[in-house]
Amino acid sequence: METRLDLVFAALSDPTRRAILTMLLEDDMAVTDVAEPFEMSLAAISKHLTILSRAGLIAQEKRGRVKWCKLDPGALREASVWMQGFGQFEPVNLDAFERFLEEELRDDSL
Amino acid sequence: METRLDLVFAALSDPTRRAILTMLLEDDMAVTDVAEPFEMSLAAISKHLTILSRAGLIAQEKRGRVKWCKLDPGALREASVWMQGFGQFEPVNLDAFERFLEEELRDDSL
DNA sequence: CGTTTATTTAACCGATTGGTTGACGATTGA
DNA sequence: TCAATCGTCAACCAATCGGTTAAATAAACG
Structure with a gap:
């Protein structure tokens, strides 16, 4: 049984994901904008965001074709x-x- | 390049390792005693302790044939x-x- | 001395991770 | 309508993870 704590710490163990959280601390962002500063594919960032989301560290809301990511510090x-x-x-x-x-x-x- | 933070969060993401830390909060323990309550091999626990040690979460000191593990909350x-x-x-x-x-x-x- | 105890190492296994590329569905705007 | 944009999905890959068993090393005991 995978606990919430497992997911949170696993999510935090990756430097890309910690960097994303730090970016989101400043402002909510669309997926594409989150991906921009990183030297990896959009698909990879999309996966990272899914991991952060499942851990409950961010919330994602789709408006139109844009998916907004916001920090969820709970x-x-x-x-x-x-x-x-x-x-x-x-x-x-x-x-x-x-x-x-x-x-x-x-x-x-x- | 793997940072300290990577290692710490990765170490904490496993429930067995968190349980070990909790046990060590009560008292310093030898490897065999750490392993006792878990339903897995001593070798597996030894690996978990290595991971905790590399992350800087515990310190290990060998006295005689016994290796003592203590929490290192730094x-x-x-x-x-x-x-x-x-x-x-x-x-x-x-x-x-x-x-x-x-x-x-x-x-x-x- | 030989045996038991404490712990690590090595080889192996299947599952997961973090990345890729390419195709795809959905939305927007000219 | 049609092309561009936003984001995910599927398949794939090499590397790492969490576990196993068996053998190896080291210290203590009788």
């Missing part, structure tokens, strides 16, 4: 919350912390 | 910082966590 926040468990919390109360995270994430996803 | 923090750029995520709310703990304790005592 899933990213989810991953961020998971990661902050390390570094901030020392050995104590790990089980409790995990339960706490689950509750937080459940609330966010609604 | 790289994780690095990735966490990268993610903060997207959306102004409040860091995990420690106060909320403490309230959660209190509630749990109250429930247990009933």
